Amino acid sequence: MTTPTSSPTLVLIAGHWLGAWAWDDVLDHLDADHLDAVAMTLPGLDDTDPRRTAKTLDDQVAAIRSVVAQHGDRPVVLVAHSGANAPVSLILDRHPELVARVVWIDSGPVAHGSVFAPDFPEGLDELPLPSFDALGQQASLDGLSVKALERFRAKAVPEPATVLRQPVELANPARHHIPTTLVCCSISGEQVVELARTGHPMFAAVSPLTDVDIVDLPTGHWPMWSRPLDLAKVIQSAALQT
Structure with a gap:
């Protein structure tokens, strides 16, 4: 049995529009396995914050750094879903020594210079959750x-x-050598590898990685709700490799 003293802390970070609450079902299973896991809400996604x-x-990078510091600055396993890939890529670049492994959930590292929405209208200060019809055109709701x-x-x-x-400004090649698990949900691992090989912009940052496990x-796109037990098992397996 895995215990908090024999495995690193797991820090779970959800994507756009989501807070720590998104991991509730997964945390239930991780707690049952006696893993030291914490879910966090990134700055900007706390609806009680007036700013x-x-x-x-x-700000999001600083918040992740703070959570790691609360666990004694021991290397952690970062579990990053979807749009959390930007701040987590920055953490890997700025503090690679603090990350024992990164687990990307239907996501992956971003490339230097990436901007999620460069054409987002200047007159708007936020992007609400779209209708599910519109969202389903961008990401699978299966x-x-x-x-x-x-x-x-x-x-x-x-x-x-x-x-x-x-x-996203990246400069440290050490990020490429952090052990990585890619959990492929809405597209297969085989497709991810092929897209990375052919230089698809969304997967360009996968190619330089030197230590990668791929799990289908x-x-x-939201396996924490559709397959929480199975996702918890995958996360646990990744942590045990660390």
């Missing part, structure tokens, strides 16, 4: 129940425009 729309990627969608809609927090417009977990 949340002014938060930046740098496996999500009506109840899960209702909870998503009720708890989603608009994404700050400052985060969407900020370029077929479902939609």
Whole structure:
């Protein structure tokens, strides 16, 4: 049995519109396995913060750094879903010594200079969760129940425009050598490898990685709701490799 003293802390970070609440079902299973796991809400996604729309990627990086510091600055396993890839890529670049492994959930590292939404209108300070019809054109909703969608809609927090417009500035090649697990859900691992090989912009930062495990977990883009037990098992397995 894995115990908190024999495995690194897991820090779970969800993507756009989501907070720590998005991991509740996964945490239930990780707690049952006695893993030391914490979910966090990135700055800008706390609906009680009156200044949340002014938060930046740098604020999000600082928050992740703070969570690591609370665990004694021991290397952690970062579990990053979807749009959390920008701040997590920055953490890997700035503090590679603090990351024992990164687990990307239907996501992956971003490339230097990446901007999530460079054309986002200047007159807007946030991006609300789109309709599910529109969202389904961008990311797979497979496996999500009506109840899960209702909870998503009720708890989603608009994404700050400052985060969407900020370029990701990366300079440290050490980030390429951090052990990595790619959990492929809405597209297969085989497709990810092929897209990376052919230089697809979304997967360009996968090619330089030197220590990568690829795990297929077929479902939609939000496996923490569609397959929480299976996702917890994948995360646990990744942690045990560390």
